[in-house]
Amino acid sequence: MSKLPTKKDILNWISENPTQTAKRDIARAFGIRGAARIDLKRILKELEADGHLQKRKKTYRDSDKLPPVSVLSVKGPDADGDLFAYPTEWTGEGAAPRVLLVAKDGDPALAEGERILARLTEVKDEAHAYEGRLIRRIGTNPQRILGIFRKGSEGGRIVPIDKGADKEWRVEPGADDGAKDGELVEAQRSGPKSRMGLPRARVVARLGDPTAPRAVSLIAIHQHGIPDAFPDRVIVEADAHKPAGLKNREDLRHLPLITIDPSDARDHDDAVYAHADDTPGNPGGHVVWVAIADVAHYVTPGSALDNEARKRGNSSYFPDRVVPMLPDRLSGDLCSLHEGVPRACLAVRMVLDAQGNKKSHSFIRGLMQSHASLNYAEVQAAQDGQPNEKCAPLMDEVIAPLYAAYRSARLGREARQPLDLDLPERKIVLDEDGKVASIDFAERFDAHKLIEEFMILANVSAAEELMRLKRPLLFRVHEEPSPEKLEALREVAQASGFTLAKGQVLQTRHLNNLLAQAEGSEFDELINISTLRSMTQAYYFPENFGHFGLSLKSYAHFTSPIRRYSDLIVHRALVSGHGWGDDGLSPQDVETLEATAKHISETERRSMLAERDTTDRYLAAYLSERVGGEFTGRVSGIARFGLFVKLDESGADGLVPLSTLGNEYFRFNADEQTLTGERSNFTLGLGQRVVVRLTEAIPTTGGLALEMLEVEGRKLPRSSARSGGKSGRRKPMTNAKHKAKIKRKVKRSRR
Template structure:
């Protein structure tokens, strides 16, 4: 009598032989013939009903595995420059496994969104579950089209707004979405690209007059390839997030933290508080607290939110809009340190002496509650003797201790001599319709400097903590300018009749003396701009080369995780280190 294999035996064999999992091949493998095939068929049907096997083209396989030949779509380019893809079809319940695309000579070039037929090989102990080798490309990413609609009797066409694009798109009758001739439209390509003639497109949205002021930022977003729409899975993850509880966090809700931001800010990722240090061995010292939104609590590594945030890298700001790194559910709500609402944070307690030097610091995950969301202007007015109803009760207990701590930090800054460029920020003021009403220099207040110094100190503490714990991190690096750039700056200074000597070893003191000599002269703006242009570009690196502009030996970005992915990386490192 033929022995029928157990269900576990069948599952094990299918797992080992995914390409040979038809009913006939299973019967052959276990030597099942004649009437015994009916019993095998019953076993397979039961496994299929239980969801432990799925049937595909007369073959049985594990529903959580992929067939050896599958249709994949390129999802993204990873940090090593490799393509990562996922299958278009998914039989199991879990998220589809990722596949690393292994290119070969002669393979077609692929980009995110492209679909291709691939031969898969399962790999163990790696970031990805499979390696994919391209058989052929079967579809390309159409992407988003932004252009001017030109109406005609046969439908119309879309002329791209990007001057570097030579291709137009044909809009068939009934696909114009009601667009008017000359209107700025957003569209998507429909169907494959034809060998001859224009590709077809369907208009998805009518955006109005392209000369309208608010259209300028839309065109800039498109031309620079910024991702201004979040994928459905990213929005779903954000909407599913819930406010964090206290858990194992330190309870800092009794400390009267305040956020101090521009008056129109929606995302508040930092809050501050300070008090005199009462320790006998630190007379004249201060205790500073900086609390930063705990974005890492909501954005977990490898999640859809994380992949999208990493792809964007940062929030991008325009005069009339923001392209955020995170969906509004997080950036404007759960992660934002709103007034009177408990919020998870990573807080650092900073102890400075009377001269402003950092003598101790400690990081902790905590829960805080902002006592007030203040603007720079109203905070400054309160310290200048013009408090309002909001700042009056906080002036002596919160704002003045912050001011006293800042005075100590200024003394340390003066000794350190960071680069003191005087390049006022310009503020673009728009009307309700987006028309530029004015462009003016933005007033720089002491309160701006206070928040900057608090944030710089917190960033320094983050770098020191991770260095001391030998935890890998992203440094914010600013290398000193090249000798060629300094020689060119010397020529400009000579032409302006200003003394400048860089010496054998360049330091910010040399540059600051030049800037001080130029202050108040007709050449002041030129000298400030020339010094700025002589600087190297700051960048992120896993190696520490210091920060020349700030005159710091080690520096990391920690204080803006809602709008900068690098800060989120540092947050995760601090969490691992503790």
């Protein structure tokens, strides 16, 4: 009998022979027979307990490698058309490895969400870890349906709550999970697709009364798959943490830092302080301090808290609740900068000159103590000469110097010319029962702008500091508008009587000039909304492509690690870069930086959609009692199937279906964003003032249906009117003119 192999020998064998990992294969490889198999079994169990191996039925494998035959979930093609997949099970450290699917002749086309059995080959020096070849398809993830259950004599039906979903689902007897009529349920498709009759589904979860107070946000949370319950291990880990002490930190408790937040703020993760710079070489300059909760101290790489925070990506905010990225023990306590309580922080000290240009910055890992928790309204009132009891003692030392520093920072902002959109923030006010009491437009004070500008300066400093240290980080990237979106904006501007310069490299000052032309006119809101729609979606990425909207070369998110995972990555990079501890960026963080950037960009968009859907449903519920009423508004969107109108009173968007505009045919012009009556020549376009009647409001979907009554003060012409006039905004193109315009565009593009 050969002598027993060492643990290293066994691991090397398994790594080199991934298809021969059963205990019998290992015993045969090392010539182990008889009673010696008991010793081999003991060694394998020790390797398993140490985490080096993972037992799968009767085989062992490296826990950080996939088996040669694996079940994968197809994720869809990337920008280059390559198809990728990820393992449905992954117990290794860090993110699951990516698999490039290599198709053979005759392989079926695979769709996103399909589950397949694939044979894997490990690859080196590639962005993906494996290449996979299809063995067979297993199936797709069951389709999720969220809707209202309607009980029938034989089973029931599910009416989806998704806006625009017109298909109901049939529930067979015994597949309703005991759901009651009118109850909100989650269901999954059951059975094969059928050409006739309703598709079948089975109820998998009962979610209660959809009309109950505060159910609206629950619907959106569930519908968009936002995790809203923390696993027990995450809560246990959070509860075990204690407040950080002064060890290895600079004591900043003497600085009169204060927090300024909305009056209903649920957390306080940033504090500010400013004073005049007494350095002889900087006359009129200021020193600005921004201190941020040190979340990295508590949420360390690879911990249960870290894995859950990365999974969520960010906090999600709704009118009646917040779904936090971190448990309340951290977000509402240890990482919230409460007044009079010592709190761990990362702080940046920035020196500005009299014109608001940042001369220098330095970062500190410290211990601070907020001298006051204030809200925007009371700080602004104090600055305007009406300080309350809380603000009065802080006027000379804290509040007045903050505004003085802000006035300088504003000069720097004006010279930089970031995009200056003016869009009022809509705020849904709920009563004690959770019903909509009113729709308000939040006031915006200089206090808001002060905090915003100091946070931007801190974020710029973090990006520049990590670039100086040559440390990996996640940039906040915002690219310039695409030529197509810019041309669409130019069309809207011209239709409104304004100009947007052409034939030059686009800068934010050009867009600001357009916004200034529209300011105070009847097209003010339209031009602001259209400019916003022309912008690309901001995202996170390890490479720096600048921030167009803020007119900045380098930008990263540093100021909100309680609610954004991106900021936690930046904090860890600063900790590593300055050697402040062993809780900085891990090698795994660095390796998966691009995957993390993609993931949290997606979770951010998920939250935005859920928050928007919630707002739409609350608005529909608020307006449902006013069906039949007349409202003024402005055309905010044009589509082939109708037009969208934004109501003045509430800011809600409703649809005027094309079918309700009369019997005549309306020609849709995508370039000019117009609908033109074939007989009447009446043109409907963006920005027109209209009067509409609310014909339907559906709280469960958030849908509003409208009927057009007047356009620019005139009744809508009937289809029989041959000469029915025009909207007065611009003459619609004939088909010949439209074709000629397209031809000219094609010729120009070919030169």
